[in-house]
Amino acid sequence: MVTSTATAAASSGHDWGDVAASDASLRRFLHGLPGVDQVGAEARAAGLGTRSIKTTAKAFALDLAIRMVDLTTLEGQDTPGKVRALCAKAIRPDPSDPTCPSTAAVCVYSDLVATAKEALGSSGVHVASVATAFPSGRAALDVKLADTRDAVAAGADEVDMVIDRGAFLAGRYLEVFEEIEAVRAASGPAHLKVILETGELQTYDNVRRASWLAMMAGANFIKTSTGKVQPAATLPVTLVMLEAVRDYREQTGRMIGVKPAGGIRTSKDAIKYLVMVNEVAGPDWLDPDWFRFGASTLLNDLLMQRTKMQTGRYSGPDYFTLD
Amino acid sequence: MSRLDVRKTYKLFIGGAFPRSESGHSYVVDDVRGRFVANAALASRKDARDAVAAARKAFPGWSGRTAYNRGQVVYRIAEVMEDRRPQFVQAVRQGEGGTAATAEKELDAAIDRLVWYAGWADKIAQVVGNANPVAGPFFNLSTPEPTGVVAVVAPAESSLLGLVSVVAPVIVTGNTVVVAASAQRPLPAVTFAEVLATSDVPGGVVNILTGALDRTIPTLASHMDVNAIDLTGLAGDPEQGRALEVAAAENLKRVRRAPSAEPDWDADPGLDRMTDFLETKTVWHPIGV
Numbered sequence: 001m002v003t004s005t006a007t008a009a010a011s012s013g014h015d016w017g018d019v020a021a022s023d024a025s026l027r028r029f030l031h032g033l034p035g036v037d038q039v040g041a042e043a044r045a046a047g048l049g050t051r052s053i054k055t056t057a058k059a060f061a062l063d064l065a066i067r068m069v070d071l072t073t074l075e076g077q078d079t080p081g082k083v084r085a086l087c088a089k090a091i092r093p094d095p096s097d098p099t100c101p102s103t104a105a106v107c108v109y110s111d112l113v114a115t116a117k118e119a120l121g122s123s124g125v126h127v128a129s130v131a132t133a134f135p136s137g138r139a140a141l142d143v144k145l146a147d148t149r150d151a152v153a154a155g156a157d158e159v160d161m162v163i164d165r166g167a168f169l170a171g172r173y174l175e176v177f178e179e180i181e182a183v184r185a186a187s188g189p190a191h192l193k194v195i196l197e198t199g200e201l202q203t204y205d206n207v208r209r210a211s212w213l214a215m216m217a218g219a220n221f222i223k224t225s226t227g228k229v230q231p232a233a234t235l236p237v238t239l240v241m242l243e244a245v246r247d248y249r250e251q252t253g254r255m256i257g258v259k260p261a262g263g264i265r266t267s268k269d270a271i272k273y274l275v276m277v278n279e280v281a282g283p284d285w286l287d288p289d290w291f292r293f294g295a296s297t298l299l300n301d302l303l304m305q306r307t308k309m310q311t312g313r314y315s316g317p318d319y320f321t322l323d
Numbered sequence: 324m325s326r327l328d329v330r331k332t333y334k335l336f337i338g339g340a341f342p343r344s345e346s347g348h349s350y351v352v353d354d355v356r357g358r359f360v361a362n363a364a365l366a367s368r369k370d371a372r373d374a375v376a377a378a379r380k381a382f383p384g385w386s387g388r389t390a391y392n393r394g395q396v397v398y399r400i401a402e403v404m405e406d407r408r409p410q411f412v413q414a415v416r417q418g419e420g421g422t423a424a425t426a427e428k429e430l431d432a433a434i435d436r437l438v439w440y441a442g443w444a445d446k447i448a449q450v451v452g453n454a455n456p457v458a459g460p461f462f463n464l465s466t467p468e469p470t471g472v473v474a475v476v477a478p479a480e481s482s483l484l485g486l487v488s489v490v491a492p493v494i495v496t497g498n499t500v501v502v503a504a505s506a507q508r509p510l511p512a513v514t515f516a517e518v519l520a521t522s523d524v525p526g527g528v529v530n531i532l533t534g535a536l537d538r539t540i541p542t543l544a545s546h547m548d549v550n551a552i553d554l555t556g557l558a559g560d561p562e563q564g565r566a567l568e569v570a571a572a573e574n575l576k577r578v579r580r581a582p583s584a585e586p587d588w589d590a591d592p593g594l595d596r597m598t599d600f601l602e603t604k605t606v607w608h609p610i611g612v
Contacts, residue, residue: 313573314372
């Protein structure tokens with residue numbers, strides 16, 4: 001126990017030793033967090049969604065959103081060929097326009113990391129790999145750690161782990177905490193994104209608790225969803241998570257990223273998220289290092305909107321790759 | 324005691340639903356004598372964009388149906404129109420003036436035209452398709468296929484017969500359509516939308532925009548996801564017709580050019596309104612040993 005909290009303190013720059021000393025102290029801390037005003041959070045998210053973003057601000061937002069995309073394919077039917085095609089698209093989303101930026105990363109299953117790494121080469125686009133028995137998170141700890149080590153060994157720059165929602169909902173917070181710490185250690189140099197799967201957490205209070213739990217255990221990013229559960233990312237849930245990273249930085253000085261994933265399909269939605277990042281967490285988070293979109297079809301809509309802004313003509317799906 | 328008039332504000336018809344214009348704007352529609360009839364939605368370029376998206380979404384399902392089934396659906400439109408005769412007669416008289424008898428006659432012609440095109444659904448392939456004789460052991464078959472999403476500028480004068488005469492030939496072959504209705508006389512198009520919504524036409528196959536044409540048709544002409552455009556409604560306006568043809572050239576849309584004057588809608592329609600929005604696919608198939 002002493003050794004594992006020591007590593008967490010080292011990585012987070014803040015000593016949570018007292019809090020994480022036992023299940024009881026962790027529960028006391030997490031349940032001591034202020035409750036989320038559900039109506040207020042939803043109203044605030046809806047209010048921020050009505051901001052009008054036009055012309056140069058829209059052009060800026062579209063390019064920023066493209067740079068923030070984790071282009072994702074997490075299907076049982078993924079093949080090396082599909083992953084290579086996705087990597088080509090991540091490097092050069094719009095082949096007809098050299099000014100179009102690359103996406104932040106591609107996100108694949110761990111067995112396809114090597115393929116993605118090879119295809120991306122030195123382009124600067126990262127490879128993110130899901131791990132720890134994604135998407136359910138139901139496996140023994142050593143299986144999850146082996147999964148993580150395999151992904152990192154194959155060259156993953158970022159690891160997207162899922163928390164054990166069963167343990168979290170049953171109140172076994174320390175188990176979840178230690179599992180995240182163990183995966184953090186197994187990830188080595190790779191960035192760790194912790195998927196809370198907010199669609200299964202039932203309440204905003206739980207989202208806030210899970211966010212703090214993940215941050216205290218050493219996450220670099222907190223991510224809403226696997227994309228396999230409905231509802232996936234929503235604006236209010238992301239609002240709660242952005243408040244958590246903002247408060248966490250105020251308290252500890254350490255900055256954590258946020259990644260909404262799943263269900264974000266249109267540029268309009270993406271821009272709503274960016275407005276919320278700016279207003280809730282602050283402009284420091286308006287950067288691909290601190291905010292990401294986990295998405296697949298979103299990129300096509302961003303490209304269509306970008307083309308529309310440049311040419312004045314509405315574009316169509318015929319002019320972009322299907323994926 | 325006199326009764327208060329119910330002043331109606333009509334909406335657009337996009338994707339099988341009746342949304343308000345995204346712009347929130349509407350405009351006053353007067354009858355031929357300048358008296359208020361109703362408000363109609365003033366469609367914006369974003370409504371045009373949404374209509375194209377709805378038409379694109381509906382295209383695979385509609386073009387994938389059997390020709391026989393599409394014929395049945397178009398025939399069903401005629402049946403439902405027959406049930407709404409008084410409403411159509413009133414709408415035509417308000418917009419175009421004239422007597423009840425002339426309006427009835429125009430309605431008869433519009434319904435007959437739908438039935439006529441419905442009959443063509445499963446016959447057009449036999450007429451314009453072919454089994455080509457080739458110098459080799461192959462079947463060589465040419466078959467007509469729908470072009471895709473077609474934008475139609477409906478006639479300005481003939482608000483019912485003209486509208487039906489430009490929409491029916493486009494959809495009966497499997498295209499989906501975005502129609503910019505007559506700006507001055509939109510009410511028959513609105514009633515036609517209500518007929519479409521209550522017949523068997525899948526949502527998105529026909530989308531109807533009302534309002535000033537210059538707000539929507541430049542968007543439709545330049546839209547990269549529209550495959551063809553029919554400029555019939557710009558009869559006698561070669562300037563605007565030319566500008567739209569230039570915009571349409573960007574993605575090589577098929578263009579049916581604006582005529583010099585509005586056609587005589589009572590004349591035999593011929594096949595060209597169907598064949599203009601068809602592509603010929605030719606397949607070579609080896610003849611077995």
